[in-house]
Amino acid sequence: MNKKIQLQDLGNKDYKSTWEYQEELFKDIVDLKIKNRREELDLPTPNYLLFVEHPHVYTLGKSGDLENLLLNEKQLEAKGATFYKINRGGDITYHGPGQIVGYPILDLENFFTDIHKYLRFLEEAIILTLKEYGLECGRSEGETGVWLGVGTPFARKICALGVRASRWVTMHGFALNVNVDLGYFDNIIPCGIRGKAVTSLQVELGVEKVDEEEVKAKILKHLTRLFEAEFIQE
Incomplete structure (x- = not known):
């Protein structure tokens, strides 16, 4: 099992081109797994973690409801934002400057074959990171992501999750809100959940302003321990 994860920080990068790059890495890993099975080989499969910050964009998951986007095409343009329907789980979310987005492209057979555990580990890495800043965060039953004030009238989401696996x-x-302009969330019903707020670090x-590089370093530290992985900076 290859527990090394190649870390790539893409900086500020367009959503569509990043999505296409993810698909390329994803396909290469899947193709290698198929080759291993067909030819009875044991070639190690690579793992990646992409850090990226996107220009203003709204994305809708495959099970999402378009009505949760509260802007029409002209209003999107006026906001300087784009919109994509994509192939992850979950409903609608926003990405933009000041948000740390992490895309792990992992062969879970290098770690463990449990999607539920995978999602909980991603959440846990964020929970532990925010704890270092003195914030008590947790999970909201039946809803992915990381929340503050769970069980109170002031519940607010600070990190959204949505994955695809094959x-x-x-x-x-x-997507962790660090220094993000929260006003952009007013244009959607975030993750299709009404009546709950969104917040940032x-x-x-x-x-x-929060030091985003420091936050990334803390996330990496916790992912390293949880996944028993080794990150290799590219």
């Missing part, structure tokens, strides 16, 4: 290979991932800490 042949135990994953893509898509998590910057708002919760009451600071002008």
Whole structure:
């Protein structure tokens, strides 16, 4: 089992081109697994983690409801935002500047074959990261992602999750609101959940700006321990 994960920080990159790049890496891993099975080989499959920040974009998962997007085409254009229907789970979400997006493209057969455990580990890495900033976060029953104030009238989501998996290979991932403009969430019903707010690390800490590189380093530290992995910087 190959527990090395190649880390690529793509900086600020267009959503569509990043999605296409994910698909390319995903397909290469799946193709190698098929080749191994057909030819009775044992070639190691690679793993990747992409960090990226997107320009303003709304994405709708395959089971999502288009009515959760509250903007028409002209209004999207006025906001400088784009919109895509994509092949991950979950409903609608927003990505934009000041948000840390992580796309793990892993062959889970290198780690464990349990999608539920995989999602919980991604959440746990974020929960542990935010704990280092003095924030008590948790999970909301029946809803993926990471929340503050669970069980209170002030429940608010700080990190969204949505993944796709095939042949135990994953893509898509998590989006953590760090210094993001939360006003963009007013244009959607986030994740199709009414009556619950969205927040950011910057708002919760009451600071002008959070060091995003520091946050990424903390996320990596916790992913390393949870997945018993080794990250290799590209």
